[in-house]
Amino acid sequence: MKPLHLPSRRRPLVRGVALGGLMAAGLAVSAGAQALTVISFGGASGDAMQQAYYGPFAESSGVSVTPGDYNGELSRIRAMVETGNVSWDVVEVESPELVRGCFEGLFEPIDWDRLGLEGELIDSAIDECGVGVFVWSTALAYNADALESSPTSWADFWDVAQFPGTRGLRRGAKYTLEFALLADGVSADELYEVLATDEGVDRAFAKLDEIKEHIQWWEAGAQPPQWLVSGDVVMTSSYNGRIAAAQEEGNNLAIVWNESIYDLDYWAIVAGSDHLDEAYDFIAFASQADAQAAYSSRIPYGPVNPAALEQLDEEQARRMPTHDENLEGALAIDTDFWVDHGEELEQRFNAWAAR
Structure with missing residues (x-):
């Protein structure tokens, strides 16, 4: 290891x-x-x-x-x-x-x-x-029976033309803002440096605006695999262990480890x-x-x-x-960043999501 x-x-x-x-x-x-x-x-x-x-x-x-x-x-x-x-x-x-x-x-x-x-x-x-x-990891997961091709990144998650359907994201700033910036082309080694700026936060929310109408927000870890299996969403962020448990029940779900956050x-x-x-x-x-x-x-x-x-x-x-x-391609969460900025970013996220 x-x-x-x-x-x-x-x-x-x-x-x-x-x-x-x-x-x-x-x-x-x-x-x-x-x-x-x-x-x-x-x-x-x-x-x-x-x-x-x-x-x-x-x-x-x-x-x-x-x-x-x-x-x-x-x-x-x-x-x-x-x-x-x-x-x-x-x-x-x-x-x-x-x-x-x-x-x-x-x-x-x-x-x-x-x-x-x-x-x-x-x-x-x-x-x-x-x-x-x-x-543990928060990763992109999808229903392989619902998509004609396999997504490989958060940029694909944002591509509603190539991958049509409802997406699931955690109802909160943590992980969601990181994924938005990764989808917008920010490299993993610059991610938290960008997110620590006002411009970076604005950029993340602007990216979320692009697919807001396609998002179903989850609040409990059990929801993403349930929604994938039921067909409510075609792909979603999810805790890796919850997807694995659904796979063991015979569901054709897949995990994209690239750009996951552990x-x-x-x-x-x-x-x-x-x-x-x-x-x-x-x-x-x-x-x-x-x-x-x-x-x-x-x-x-x-x-x-x-x-x-x-x-x-x-x-x-x-x-x-x-x-x-x-x-490979995974990144560690920056704990200190979320300790320092978590409260303000969660407040902004809740206000944005309520609009």
Whole structure:
């Protein structure tokens, strides 16, 4: 697996004891532990987490896991922390929300000595307030039965003459503005430099204006594959794992890895959680190669523990965003850009979309 070069953030020096001691101790659980609440983005990924993480962890530790899902709303976590009514323990968050939540004090700083994952994870999985869960991509996906030829880029996505039909895009600025500029000819290595300017933002929205009447906006990761299968859209941006799950059901959907954007999701512990010990034990368990391989074998999101790849067959490995062939032409999200500009761009996007 090629090293993943995500924009650097504040990362602690990873030290600590080997995890083997913790595992041998049986994932030490405090007496009278209550159920651990773990919140993810749900869907096919949540189902895979149940099989790979929640069930096996509960069986090995004696700590029951209460799963839940959300759509990444940091406001829900902020409300819990500010009111002192924290009902979530571990949450799956995207990288910009992790950085923003860490800055606001919404997440517990990770004690990497306590976690004991020295040398086991890729560098990008190590963060001040988070532990990487998996690598995923937002990519162009299409229904191969609905198109006479195959799109290969976001420029093709914008070409409604050659590829007629309704398109799907995420209802939000993140990813959508990047794809618009890529479609308009901006190179990947200049993308965020352009988007950081007023002219670049205007250019992205002008490009979106060109196909606005052809767009159906999605707000949940389960919608793009559902819409492709039903024929509501002929192509759409989508999380790669959701398309893979639909493919396994026999649907003739395809992913264009070129110009896809990859990122990591992270486990974070909500500040004020009453189950800190159990949260650390769960994250340590879910970071092991066996557990990561079990997850990635069910949904093709790339493991952050490289040893997990050795447990996947070649066909499974080829479906991962982290496979060398899939990384060709892909680009890393600029987390720092979205931390700095995300709020203003989302506000402008919502105003534009409402017109």
